[in-house]
Amino acid sequence: MSPRSYQPGVPRPTDVVLPSRKERFEDRRVDGTQRKLLDEFFDHSTLLTISRLITQGQFDSLDFPVATGKEGGVFRATYADGFRAVKVYRIANTMFRNLPMYAMEELRRETSARNFGGLIFAWTRREHTILGRMADAKVRSPTPYGHLRNVLVMDFIGNAEGGAPRLRDAEIDDPEAVYKDLVEQIGRMVRDAKLVHGDLSPFNTLLFEGKVVLIDVAQAVSVKHPEASKLLSRDLDHYAKFLSRLGVQVTGEEFFHAVGGDRLKGPSSER
Numbered sequence: 001m002s003p004r005s006y007q008p009g010v011p012r013p014t015d016v017v018l019p020s021r022k023e024r025f026e027d028r029r030v031d032g033t034q035r036k037l038l039d040e041f042f043d044h045s046t047l048l049t050i051s052r053l054i055t056q057g058q059f060d061s062l063d064f065p066v067a068t069g070k071e072g073g074v075f076r077a078t079y080a081d082g083f084r085a086v087k088v089y090r091i092a093n094t095m096f097r098n099l100p101m102y103a104m105e106e107l108r109r110e111t112s113a114r115n116f117g118g119l120i121f122a123w124t125r126r127e128h129t130i131l132g133r134m135a136d137a138k139v140r141s142p143t144p145y146g147h148l149r150n151v152l153v154m155d156f157i158g159n160a161e162g163g164a165p166r167l168r169d170a171e172i173d174d175p176e177a178v179y180k181d182l183v184e185q186i187g188r189m190v191r192d193a194k195l196v197h198g199d200l201s202p203f204n205t206l207l208f209e210g211k212v213v214l215i216d217v218a219q220a221v222s223v224k225h226p227e228a229s230k231l232l233s234r235d236l237d238h239y240a241k242f243l244s245r246l247g248v249q250v251t252g253e254e255f256f257h258a259v260g261g262d263r264l265k266g267p268s269s270e271r
C-alpha cells in the first residue's frame with residue numbers, strides 16, 4: 001500500500017502521469033527520461049490539478065509530452081476514443097519576465113491577483129477565453145474544453161501518430177494555398193473575433209491535413225487596443241518574409257491589408 005492515501009475514486013497523480021508497470025518494464029530508458037521530465041514539470045499541486053481535471057472528465061490520462069519549453073509544456077491526453085491537448089504552465093519565476101509589456105498590462109487589468117501563481121492562473125484562463133472567442137468566430141484553432149489553475153485542456157491537433165507540425169517545420173506542398181488559408185483565418189480573427197494575436201508566426205501555426213491552425217493565443221488583445229495595429233503589422237511583416245522564402249510574392253503591407261488590418265486604430269508601424 002502506498003504510504004500516501006488519496007480520496008477514493010480520484011486517481012493517484014503518479015498513476016496518471018507515469019506509464020503503466022508493463023510499459024515501464026519494456027523500456028527503462030524511456031522511463032528514466034519520462035520521470036525526469038515529469039519531476040521537472042509537475043510540482044505536487046500541478047499533479048493534483050491534473051488529477052482533478054481527470055475526475056471532472058476532461059480527459060482520461062496523459063500520454064506523452066508533445067512539446068516542452070521554459071514556460072510550460074503541451075501533452076497529448078487520451079479522451080474516450082480520441083485525444084485532447086493539455087497545456088501546463090510552469091509555476092516558476094521564468095515566464096513573466098519575457099512577456100511583452102502590453103500583455104502584462106492587460107493581465108493586470110483583468111485580474112486582481114498580485115502573487116505569481118495567481119497571475120499564471122489568470123494567464124491560463126485568458127488563453128481559454130481567447131480560444132473560445134476564436135472558436136465562436138470559426139477561426140481554425142483548438143477548441144478549449146476547460147481550465148483549472150495552471151492547466152488548460154483543448155483539442156489535440158494531430159492524430160494517433162502524433163501532433164501536427166509547426167508551419168515552420170512542415171513540408172509545404174502548396175505555399176500559395178497556405179497563404180490564402182492564413183488570410184482567411186487571420187482575417188476571421190481580426191474581423192469576427194475582433195482580436196489581434198500578438199505572437200503570430202510559423203512557430204505558432206500548426207499545419208494539419210494541409211490547413212493552418214492558429215495556436216498559442218494567451219497574449220492576444222482586442223482590435224481596439226491602441227497597439228493592435230502595430231502588433232498585427234509587425235507579426236505579418238515577419239510572416240511575409242517566411243512566405244516569400246517559400247516563393248509566395250507577398251509583402252507585409254499586402255498581408256496586413258488582406259486580413260482587414262486597415263480597420264484597426266493607431267499607427268500600423270514605423271514604415
Ligand SMILES: Nc1ncnc2c1ncn2[C@@H]1O[C@H](COP(=O)(O)OP(=O)(O)O)[C@@H](O)[C@H]1O
Nearest residue numbers: 066067069074085142155156157163166215216
Ligand atoms: N492543441 C494542440 N495540439 C497539438 N499540439 C499542440 C497544441 N497546442 C500546442 N501544441 C504543440 O506544443 C507547442 C507549444 O505550444 P504553444 O501553445 O505554442 O506554447 P508555448 O507558449 O510554449 O510556445 C506547439 O509548438 C505545438 O507543437
Ligand SMILES: [Mg+2]
Nearest residue numbers: 203204215216
Ligand atoms: Mg508557441
